[in-house]
Structure formats: structure tokens, C-alpha cells
Amino acid sequence: MTAQMIDGKRIAADIRAEVAERARILSARGVRPGLGVVLVGDDPASQVYVRMKTRACEEAGIHARDIKPPTDIGQPELLAIVDELNADPAIHGILVQLPLPGHLDEREVTERIDPSKDVDGFHPVNQGRMSQGDPDAFRPATPAGVQELIRRTGVETSGAHVVIVGRSNIVGMPMSQIMLQKEPGANATVTVAHSRTADLGAVTRQGEILIVAVGRPGIVRGDMVREGALVIDVGVNRVDDPSAARGYRLVGDVDFDEASERASWITPVPGGVGPMTIAMLLRNTVMSAERTPSAAEVGAAASG
Numbered sequence: 001m002t003a004q005m006i007d008g009k010r011i012a013a014d015i016r017a018e019v020a021e022r023a024r025i026l027s028a029r030g031v032r033p034g035l036g037v038v039l040v041g042d043d044p045a046s047q048v049y050v051r052m053k054t055r056a057c058e059e060a061g062i063h064a065r066d067i068k069p070p071t072d073i074g075q076p077e078l079l080a081i082v083d084e085l086n087a088d089p090a091i092h093g094i095l096v097q098l099p100l101p102g103h104l105d106e107r108e109v110t111e112r113i114d115p116s117k118d119v120d121g122f123h124p125v126n127q128g129r130m131s132q133g134d135p136d137a138f139r140p141a142t143p144a145g146v147q148e149l150i151r152r153t154g155v156e157t158s159g160a161h162v163v164i165v166g167r168s169n170i171v172g173m174p175m176s177q178i179m180l181q182k183e184p185g186a187n188a189t190v191t192v193a194h195s196r197t198a199d200l201g202a203v204t205r206q207g208e209i210l211i212v213a214v215g216r217p218g219i220v221r222g223d224m225v226r227e228g229a230l231v232i233d234v235g236v237n238r239v240d241d242p243s244a245a246r247g248y249r250l251v252g253d254v255d256f257d258e259a260s261e262r263a264s265w266i267t268p269v270p271g272g273v274g275p276m277t278i279a280m281l282l283r284n285t286v287m288s289a290e291r292t293p294s295a296a297e298v299g300a301a302a303s304g
């Protein structure tokens with residue numbers, strides 16, 4: 001079998017266009033969606049990522065407010081920034097770019113974000129609500145994007161065996177919760193593998209849908225993929241490549257060429273899951289803004 005490619009770039013562009021339309025409708029109601037982005041310090045990868053998010057926001061009609069405190073900001077000062085964004089009615093979503101410098105307490109910062117503005121979906125309130133099946137809980141962007149990619153292939157997930165490799169709080173763990181939900185695009189039987197899993201190949205070969213989020217190039221070889229599986233590669237790894245202009249190229253966790261011979265569907269890296277993450281973040285932000293009454297609506301409610 002030769003796999004069909006899942007074009008994350010195209011699907012993400014479609015979602016961003018849907019978001020832009022929703023933002024336009026909101027603006028007509030007097031609500032301009034706003035995202036507050038906090039980037040501590042000058043980590044180059046985070047800077048690139050935040051720039052991409054800001055640009056995507058502007059294209060979708062979302063106001064992005066960037067706050068860039070210095071690396072040595074103290075915990076109380078960072079919490080005060082989060083408090084200010086929590087209180088700002090023009091801000092519907094808050095994103096604190098992780099990882100934070102080592103002297104800062106990521107958990108306390110994450111938990112300080114108002115859950116109703118937690119568009120990254122990392123707050124324990126949202127994670128708990130999501131795992132309890134609350135459809136209104138914000139879901140972390142990357143696993144939500146993976147589900148969207150699977151949905152748009154039309155492959156049936158209900159009753160399918162989904163194998164997820166990786167159990168991080170940002171990808172594997174929420175991914176498993178999402179695929180267990182009683183909803184279209186989920187309702188699956190889920191197995192989660194991790195670094196202590198014995199005989200990884202024996203587990204991955206069971207997956208009718210195989211989602212890999214490890215961070216090791218080529219950890220999943222072709223013979224670890226079930227014939228006809230749908231394969232989603234979340235991994236993004238830099239490998240040296242002297243022939244590339246930058247001296248490296250990006251590859252996933254799955255050996256793409258080998259897996260393509262056995263899978264029915266597969267995501268490329270880059271151009272698969274990556275573009276979906278920002279698209280889903282924008283979607284969460286617009287969803288949050290849609291829950292906010294406009295000033296006129298607030299006034300009408302107060303006078304009526």
C-alpha cells in the first residue's frame with residue numbers, strides 16, 4: 001500500500017479561514033478577539049514561534065498583544081502580568097510561552113491564568129473538564145489539531161484501536177483523553193505507549209490509528225506500522241544535513257518512506273501536525289471571544 005498524504009498545511013489554512021470568518025462576525029457584533037502572548041526572555045526558537053503566532057493572529061483578524069519581559073523577571077512580576085491579562089476585557093485568550101527560564105515556577109504561572117481564557121488548554125481545570133467530557137473545555141492545540149486531521153480524512157475512529165506513543169502533558173496524555181471522548185472523531189479504544197513500554201513494535205502494530213509524539217527521529221520504523229494504518233507523526237526533530245542551506249532538516253519520529261509503504265494515510269514532517277497547532281490556538285481564541293458578550297449586549301442586559 002502507498003499512503004495518501006494528510007496535508008496539514010492545507011487543512012490548517014482552511015481552519016484559519018474559518019477562524020477569520022468567525023472573527024469578522026464577532027467584530028460586526030463589536031467584539032474584536034484578542035490574544036495576550038507572554039514571551040519571557042530571548043530563546044530563539046520561542047521567538048520564532050511567537051512571531052508566527054502573532055502574524056497568524058493578525059491575518060485572522062485577532063488582535064495579538066505581545067508582552068516580552070526580560071529573562072530575569074521575578075515570579076511575582078510575571079504573575080502580575082497574567083493577572084493584568086486576566087482582568088483585561090479586550091483579551092479573550094492568554095498564552096504564556098513555555099518553557100520558562102528555570103527560576104520561574106511554570107505550574108504556578110499556568111494555574112494563574114483564568115481558565116476561561118486558557119486557550120492553550122494547559123490549566124488543570126480545563127484538562128479535568130476535558131477528561132470528564134465537557135465539550136466547552138479548551139483543548140490543547142496540538143492534540144486537538146491531530147484529531148481534526150484524523151476527522152478530515154473521513155477514517156472511522158469509533159471502535160478503532162488508537163495507539164499513541166508518548167504521554168507528555170502537552171501531547172500524548174491529552175491526546176489519549178480526546179480519543180476516548182464519546183464524540184465524532186473519537187470513541188476509540190486507546191493504548192498509550194511510553195519509554196517503559198516493552199516491545200514497542202508489538203504495541204504500535206496493533207494501531208489502526210497510530211499517533212507518535214516522542215521526539216526521536218525514526219523511532220517508528222516501517223515494520224512497526226500496521227498494514228493500512230492511519231499514521232500521525234507529531235515529532236519534530238532537527239537532523240544534520242550538510243546539503244541543506246541551514247545545515248539541518250526537520251524530520252518526524254516516524255520513518256516516513258518506510259511507513260508510507262504500509263500506511264493508508266500519513267502526515268509529513270514538516271507540513272503535517274505543525275501548522276495545525278497555531279490554527280487550533282486561533283480557533284480556541286475565537287471560541288473564547290464568542291462566549292464574551294459585547295459592550296452593547298452588556299448594556300442591553302443591564303437596562304432590560
Ligand code: NAP
Binds near residue numbers: 167194215
Ligand atoms: P516529551 O515531553 O519529551 O515526551 C516524550 C514522550 O515520549 C514521553 O512520554 C516519553 O516517555 C516517550 N518516549 C521517550 N522515549 C521513548 C521510547 N524509546 N519509546 C517510547 N516512548 C518514548 O515530548 P513532547 O513535548 O510530547 O513532544 C514530542 C515530540 O512532538 C517532539 O518532537 C516535539 O518537538 C513534538 N511536538 C510537536 C508539536 C507540533 O506542533 N507539531 C507540538 C508539540 C510537540 P516517558 O513518559 O516514559 O518519559
